[in-house]
Amino acid sequence: MGATIIERIVAAKVGRPVAAGEVVWLPQDIVTARDFGGASVVKNFVDAYGKDARVFDPQRIRFTFDCNAPANTVGYATNQQICRDFAGKQGIKVHDVDAGIGSHLLIEQGLALPGTTAIGTDSHYNILGAVGALGQGMGDIDVASAFKKGQIWFEVPPSIRVNVNGRLAPNASAKDLTLAIVKHFGSDGLLGKSAEFYGEVVEQLNLPGRITLASMGTEMSAVVCFIPPNAIVLDWLEPRAGARPESIAADADAPYIKEVTLDLGEIEPMIACPFSPDNVRPVREVAAENVRLDSGFIGSCTNGRAEDFASAYAQLEGGKVAERVTLKLVPATREVYAELLFSGLLEKLFTAGALVHNQGCGGCAAGQVGMTGEGEVQISTSNRNFRGKQGAGRTYLASPATVAASVRAGRIVVPEVVQ
Amino acid sequence: MSAFTVSGKAFPLLDSDGALINNIDTDMIYHNQWLHITKLEEMGRYALGNLKGYEDFPQRVQPGMWIVAGRNFGAGSSRQQAVDCFKALGCAGIIAVSVAPIYLRNAINAGLPIAQVPGLEGQVRAGDELTLDMQGSTLTIARTGAVLQASPPISTVQREIFSAGGLLKLT
Numbered sequence: 001m002g003a004t005i006i007e008r009i010v011a012a013k014v015g016r017p018v019a020a021g022e023v024v025w026l027p028q029d030i031v032t033a034r035d036f037g038g039a040s041v042v043k044n045f046v047d048a049y050g051k052d053a054r055v056f057d058p059q060r061i062r063f064t065f066d067c068n069a070p071a072n073t074v075g076y077a078t079n080q081q082i083c084r085d086f087a088g089k090q091g092i093k094v095h096d097v098d099a100g101i102g103s104h105l106l107i108e109q110g111l112a113l114p115g116t117t118a119i120g121t122d123s124h125y126n127i128l129g130a131v132g133a134l135g136q137g138m139g140d141i142d143v144a145s146a147f148k149k150g151q152i153w154f155e156v157p158p159s160i161r162v163n164v165n166g167r168l169a170p171n172a173s174a175k176d177l178t179l180a181i182v183k184h185f186g187s188d189g190l191l192g193k194s195a196e197f198y199g200e201v202v203e204q205l206n207l208p209g210r211i212t213l214a215s216m217g218t219e220m221s222a223v224v225c226f227i228p229p230n231a232i233v234l235d236w237l238e239p240r241a242g243a244r245p246e247s248i249a250a251d252a253d254a255p256y257i258k259e260v261t262l263d264l265g266e267i268e269p270m271i272a273c274p275f276s277p278d279n280v281r282p283v284r285e286v287a288a289e290n291v292r293l294d295s296g297f298i299g300s301c302t303n304g305r306a307e308d309f310a311s312a313y314a315q316l317e318g319g320k321v322a323e324r325v326t327l328k329l330v331p332a333t334r335e336v337y338a339e340l341l342f343s344g345l346l347e348k349l350f351t352a353g354a355l356v357h358n359q360g361c362g363g364c365a366a367g368q369v370g371m372t373g374e375g376e377v378q379i380s381t382s383n384r385n386f387r388g389k390q391g392a393g394r395t396y397l398a399s400p401a402t403v404a405a406s407v408r409a410g411r412i413v414v415p416e417v418v419q
Numbered sequence: 420m421s422a423f424t425v426s427g428k429a430f431p432l433l434d435s436d437g438a439l440i441n442n443i444d445t446d447m448i449y450h451n452q453w454l455h456i457t458k459l460e461e462m463g464r465y466a467l468g469n470l471k472g473y474e475d476f477p478q479r480v481q482p483g484m485w486i487v488a489g490r491n492f493g494a495g496s497s498r499q500q501a502v503d504c505f506k507a508l509g510c511a512g513i514i515a516v517s518v519a520p521i522y523l524r525n526a527i528n529a530g531l532p533i534a535q536v537p538g539l540e541g542q543v544r545a546g547d548e549l550t551l552d553m554q555g556s557t558l559t560i561a562r563t564g565a566v567l568q569a570s571p572p573i574s575t576v577q578r579e580i581f582s583a584g585g586l587l588k589l590t
Contacts, residue, residue, distance in 0.1 A: 157520075
């Protein structure tokens, strides 16, 4: 019997074949903690193992401050300092408040490659499935234990194979495909599963597009969503890893608990309406209801790459963000910020009326780039629109193109086809 | 009664139609504005503070009660506080139709009894005496005598962590 992607990754780490349902101690290539959860990781570690205890390997641990960066409350600032002090003592590298989103840093720095195991205090760590890595978001007890042991207990989840048939409409992107998939599965349709995505429309996605799809595995309660890395991904990773990484794939006779084929036809721009990421409708329908907007947000681990901002600008070119509407931009990382800055895109976006914030998780983290007020309507490229998450307002989730076209119009509209 | 048996009264989280609420996410359980708090004893007062109709949950719940919910409990963020806030209030644990994967781990790691029980809908009333047998993976409802099976069953590692008093006490 062959193995699914997750079974192959786990088998390689534990040195023997494994099957779904088995519980193993799974070695981790890299263990991280953010400013969110990080201080609790440190507290748990010190309480459990003593103040003189050493971590398993400081080279394989990172702190990434991305949630509240820079800290806008004393509580967060203090938590970050607790992490810095601990890191200094242990010889752990800190990606400080100027670095950007931790999961993206792992990809940019060649630390997350096909077959890598990684955990972090970030529920979207399964985003690493975009490069064929087993990333998992975990709480601070898990991470504190892994700081000491370098491994986690892990019940190998069942795998589900998803074949996606369809093609993107000229004004649609990876986010629209992703929302169509979330609509199909719903918020618990992949609960506890490792999902593998196949089909031409998925295989053609560039790395940012794969990141978008993999990131929203969490919104379907998947353990991880894998998109088997192809040449597009390996080309991207090669210079960062210093060598061409080997890809990872499932065996032809891999044991899937289920195989699902989605026939999506022509995938048009989609939008998740308040207050759930799976409350997805075509933008066309929502546009017909004349939904007036107060603010827009482009960024997050789901849509915070340079390509996302370029796609947004294509909708703003020759125009401006509407009067009385604010467009907030948050690049995912310092690298993305640099790309925007030095390519001239930042100037163009600024001129079109955007408010540009520093890199990080701002927009999802509470209050980092402002909250929504009672009655405020926001459109966002983020991944969650739960009630109360970004404030008291109502949040719609859509692609960078839909967000940009909509803030230009001042109401939710279908993005234009641009060349 | 084995060391793996836990009993207590049910505190079901119900919607206005009396059905178990599905998709209770971590922002409803423990809102992100309180994430900077690291002391467990300070977390209880915010439990379910963002779940409509349950804002006063910390005043209503009594120690030893089971939280009972529908599908996909604990969806969303990886915050440990969403588990710890129930520990702080002395809850017996969590029984739900299904639990989001990160939340499930976090509860297991904290040594808080948790079980996924398909078929739970419509079976539990407020105050019902519930007994979870983590060895046999069964949930018994005293009022009706119903015995429901947890699925997937409670794993050996979950029992080990529970016995140790949490993952960090596991040697």
